[in-house]
Amino acid sequence: MPKRSAKSFNIAVVGATGLVGQEFLRLISLRQFPFKGLRLLASHRSAGKHLIVGEREEVVAEATPHSFEDIDLAFFSASSEVSRELVPHAVKAGAVVIDDSKAFRLEPECALVVPEVNAADLALHKGITAIPNCEVTPLVMTLWPLHKVNPIRRVIVDTYQAVSGTGASAIQELTQQTQAVLDGNKVSPHVYPHQIAFNVFPHVEPFLGSGYTREEINVIGETRKIMHAPELKMSVTCARVPVFVGHSLAVHVEFSKPFPVDDVQSVLHDAPGLVLHDEPSVNLYPMPLTAAGRDEVFVGRIREDLSEPNGVALWIAGDNLRKGAALNAIQIAEELIARKLV
């Protein structure tokens, strides 16, 4: 729901030509976000491009340390390197930053927020707010309302992540590789280390020394931070699947005490931003295909975990570009405005 305000804001979008930047620009028009000035920023390579935003045509400028004068809200969806370099300049110029990169998420002075879960944390921001990893948002939206009722002890998550999480180049790679395989031609991977067409690999973001990927470790750290649950035990495997848009998660949750399936369904039915797709008898369960293009996060396959008396298993799907990224950022902006924090 758009939150109207008498005030109108100058906003900057760094990474305006990227997948998430584009989704952000579509959504601020759709939601009638109260902006007056709109500064579209990107790398030197994309500077000069024309983009249509609502009924306005805008020209993309190169993002530099001097791009943020008079900006109230700066949305960053570029690389972590770009955020690390330019976010401090935006903050210094007086903007409140909403960052989609991994650069600041786990830093104590950064408010990492999913408004349905921890909007109150926005009050603590020191200029930088961040949105979580695109699979963490649907996860915490599902876990949080349950955790409030019956504290969670342990969560096991295995992901099925779409290529759009990587960016437009990965969408192109999946498209081209898929056609090549269908035509019987050889595939040469560029964006990913291996062919993604008709394949799966348990490798999202670089490997750390521990045998875990940075993505897996971040899922744990970000979930704990957003839910204020620093002791939450988690095990995560992140895998890439040949899907364009929509991340899915198989989740096994252990609560403090038994949690009947009907009660879990009832809590999730009433939780903000979630839609239950949980009617196996009519083949209704969350899928990336039905989640893509939707604001809501979908939850289903809710059932007793047969291996643990206090356990529940479930399945989540959400649009990684929308609620997983651009929409969450806009909702943070709306909350900042509503709370007069910008």
Add this chain to the structure above:
Amino acid sequence: MPKRSAKSFNIAVVGATGLVGQEFLRLISLRQFPFKGLRLLASHRSAGKHLIVGEREEVVAEATPHSFEDIDLAFFSASSEVSRELVPHAVKAGAVVIDDSKAFRLEPECALVVPEVNAADLALHKGITAIPNCEVTPLVMTLWPLHKVNPIRRVIVDTYQAVSGTGASAIQELTQQTQAVLDGNKVSPHVYPHQIAFNVFPHVEPFLGSGYTREEINVIGETRKIMHAPELKMSVTCARVPVFVGHSLAVHVEFSKPFPVDDVQSVLHDAPGLVLHDEPSVNLYPMPLTAAGRDEVFVGRIREDLSEPNGVALWIAGDNLRKGAALNAIQIAEELIARKLV
């Protein structure tokens, strides 16, 4: 390894024109399986088809209750309905049956066998042996050698299953749908309830009243039976992904006591039928694409489970048509011969 025998056998293949039947016929030639007579059987619709097996051309006959005279070994890879109808006739005619269907797997008088794990169970067969579900075979091949060293208490498994598990029609459906999506055309699912191209769904085999699918419940029952671990605690989600051949599994194992990653790797390195693909620094981990067409099961991403002191997480991939089906059946036949049980 083919096990040679002075004796030679008459074998029947029910479902000879199916994906697994075809793989079976390729493999008995490759492995120089000691057969003299070969009776290819299928439904009325496929009767009369000519198939090349090694250097022989064979004609497919219709499978009927009278098809099994003089047959020593009957391999069934058709539907559970066909197995339920015809297996008793094959047994009555004196054949030892190796069944790839779900019809008898969990029945006490059926020996459910993965030779690397429980070949000794073949001694108990009363005419019917069965191979497990195609994702159970790689799972038990990985769990069993670890369980022998450090008993397993709980296993959580989420699968990424290829469409060839469903059959040739599903391969055709994935191919056609994928091309349709790339061409911007509408997709109408036939084999599956939803589009599988560029999609994922947590639905393999029909749903039971409990919210679980039959597949998920069978994974638990079959794993317990093969490993002689009736109390093993398991939680499973089975999902279908747009991959032609090769099932992947994300696995989280809880042992009786801590199990250092090096020791787990060492045990799995020495385990029969397994290959370690566990070098993240060079992007080496199991994938369906590298497992397809291979006899071995691949294991990697072996790491400490961060949520459980006695826990280990890992990732498995295997060819669901080979070791997941046809190869396992042939290995059972080879063991039956070596043990003079046929």
